[in-house]
Structures are given as C-alpha cells and as structure tokens.
Amino acid sequence: xxxxxxxxxxxxxxxxxxxxxxxxxxxxxxxxxxxxxxxxxxxxxxxxxxxxxxxxxxxxxxxxxxxxxxxxxxxxxxxxxxxxxxxxxxxxxxxxxxxxxxxxxxxxxxxxxxxxxxxxxxxxxxxxxxxxxxxxxxxxxxxxxxxxxxxxxxxxxxxxxxxxxxxxxxxxxxxxxxxxxxxxxxxxxxxxxxxxxxxxxxxxxxxxxxxxxxxxxxxxxxxxxxxxxxxxxxxxxxxxxxxxxxxxxx
Numbered sequence: 001x002x003x004x005x006x007x008x009x010x011x012x013x014x015x016x017x018x019x020x021x022x023x024x025x026x027x028x029x030x031x032x033x034x035x036x037x038x039x040x041x042x043x044x045x046x047x048x049x050x051x052x053x054x055x056x057x058x059x060x061x062x063x064x065x066x067x068x069x070x071x072x073x074x075x076x077x078x079x080x081x082x083x084x085x086x087x088x089x090x091x092x093x094x095x096x097x098x099x100x101x102x103x104x105x106x107x108x109x110x111x112x113x114x115x116x117x118x119x120x121x122x123x124x125x126x127x128x129x130x131x132x133x134x135x136x137x138x139x140x141x142x143x144x145x146x147x148x149x150x151x152x153x154x155x156x157x158x159x160x161x162x163x164x165x166x167x168x169x170x171x172x173x174x175x176x177x178x179x180x181x182x183x184x185x186x187x188x189x190x191x192x193x194x195x196x197x198x199x200x201x202x203x204x205x206x207x208x209x210x211x212x213x214x215x216x217x218x219x220x221x222x223x224x225x226x227x228x229x230x231x232x233x234x235x236x237x238x239x240x241x242x243x244x245x246x247x248x249x250x
Contacts, residue, residue, distance in 0.1 A: 002178055002231040005147040005168045012067045013040050013053065015074045023068070024050060025148040026170070027089065028177055033197040035175040036106065036144060038068075039085050042077075050085045051077055054103055055175045076101070089144050145205075153203075155182050155195075155219075156211045162219050163187055165210060169194065169231060178248070179231070180210065182219060193222040194231070194239055196248070218243065 011023045021042035028035045037052040059069035081096040083089060098105045153165045166183030170176065179194040195212055202211040212219075223238045225231075233249070240247045 001172050002169050003172050004181075004227065005170055005177075006151070008170075010066070012065075013038070014067050014069045015072050015077060016070075017073050019045075020070075020072075020074055020077050021045065021051070024085075025146050027052070027144045027146060028168075030143045030145045030203065033177040035170060035177065037089075039146075045074075046078060049082075051080055052083055052085070052089070052097060053077075054098075054101075054106075056103065056106075057101075061172065072101075150180075150210075153208045153210050155180075156209050157214050157216045157219055158212075159216050161187070162216050166192060167227070181225060181227070184220070189220065191220075192225040192227065193219060194225050195219070196240075196245070198248070199243070199245065214243065 005026055008023050009025065013020050013023065021040040024039045024041040026035045027037040027039060035055055037054060040051050040053055042049050042051060053070060053072075057070045057072060059071060061068050081093070081100050083093050083097065094105065097103075147168050151165050151167060154161055155163045155165065163182045163184035163186065165180050167181040168177050169179040169181065171178050177197055179196060180200070182193050182195055184191055184193075195214065199213050200210055201213050203209070204211070222242055223235065225235075236249075237247065
C-alpha cells in the first residue's frame with residue numbers, strides 16, 4: 001500500500017526484546033527516489049541519540065498499532081556506530097553501519113526492502129547499477145535527503161510557481177517514493193494533488209525548489225487528492241490518465 005511519510009513519523013520501532021524509539025524521518029536517495037534509512041529517535045532510552053535503520057531489517061508492520069518490528073536487539077542498536085543526523089551522511093558512515101550489522105549494502109545489490117519478488121529485486125538492482133559507479137563507493141555524498149527537508153519545497157511548473165510539497169507518498173513494500181503531494185493552498189484554487197517523481201525535471205536543494213514537467217493549469221485541474229483516504233490503484237490510474245503518462249505498474 002501507499003503511505004504518507006508524515007503518517008510514519010512517530011511510529012514505534014520494536015526490536016526483538018523491546019521498543020527502541022520512534023520514527024523521526026526518512027532518508028531517501030535523490031537519484032532513485034527510494035527510502036534508504038529510517039531515522040529513529042531513541043528518546044529516553046538513549047537520550048539525545050538518533051540511529052539509522054535500513055528498511056531491509058523491517059518485519060511485517062503492524063499498521064493498526066503504528067509499530068514497525070525489526071530483527072535486531074536493543075543491545076545491537078545501542079552499540080551501533082554513532083552517526084550524526086545533523087550533517088550529511090557520508091558513504092563511509094554508511095559502510096561502517098552496514099559492516100557492523102552485516103548488511104549487504106544497497107549499492108552492492110543488497111535488497112532494499114522486505115516483500116519484493118525476485119524479478120522486482122533484479123530490476124531494481126540493475127536500474128541502480130546504471131546510476132551508481134563502484135568507484136564512487138567511498139565518496140561523501142551518497143545523495144541522501146530528508147523527507148522532512150523536502151516537505152515545504154516550492155513547486156515550479158513549466159509556466160510558474162504553483163504550490164509546495166505537502167507530503168511524500170511511499171510504497172510500503174518497496175519503499176519507493178511514488179508521489180509528491182502538491183499543496184496549492186497559497187495559489188487559488190486551493191487543493192492537493194499527486195505528482196510522480198518521474199515527472200520531476202530538477203530539484204534545486206539550495207533554493208528549496210522542485211521543478212516539474214507539467215503546466216500550472218494541468219496541476220490545477222488534476223484529480224484532487226484527499227489525505228484522509230487511501231491511495232488506491234483506481235485513483236492512481238486517474239492521475240496517470242489525466243496527465244497522459246505511462247503507468248509505473250504496467
């Protein structure tokens with residue numbers, strides 16, 4: 001299913017022997033638009049500390065109680081490499097983390113999520129290998145961005161500014177970011193609608209701006225998004241048909 005990243009904030013992370021904290025934000029790859037880590041605030045258990053967890057360690061989520069189980073112990077998490085989430089996460093930091101836990105790094109073909117079929121995994125890995133060069137493995141910029149950071153970015157259509165990023169919608173089986181929620185409340189008429197990252201032409205991180213290959217009128221007239229309702233395939237098809245774009249599931 002498709003989930004709001006705002007909704008995921010505050011979800012409890014359950015280790016095999018107790019809770020370790022709550023989801024603070026998600027870090028995603030700005031090339032592949034896939035979530036690479038959950039940033040977990042450990043609260044009073046490890047005061048002042050946040051830890052990174054790879055989505056590949058997640059078990060089956062308990063959506064009703066807003067809990068995400070992980071196949072780790074509290075002791076493992078406590079002794080994991082210290083990583084500052086207040087500065088860019090370097091590839092070396094990632095390597096230290098994956099080495100400590102014994103995870104196969106995603107840039108070497110590690111499975112990004114639970115629940116993917118073998119064909120989907122192979123396709124994902126092949127796509128990523130085209131974008132990433134092994135010689136860059138130890139570079140300091142692995143293109144990780146915070147979902148909290150991107151929410152609020154201005155949306156620039158082909159013919160003018162039209163709104164801002166109100167949320168990001170992630171697929172809970174693959175952890176791909178499927179949509180940006182565009183909020184046009186500062187531009188009449190006020191509404192929310194969805195845009196695929198595939199239609200993003202550029203992101204200016206310094207200016208907090210997302211450029212999309214769509215016109216203002218297209219976005220204004222697109223099928224409205226209701227955050228209180230689940231995003232189902234019928235609604236997705238309406239969005240893709242409206243914009244005349246190929247559907248990612250076909």
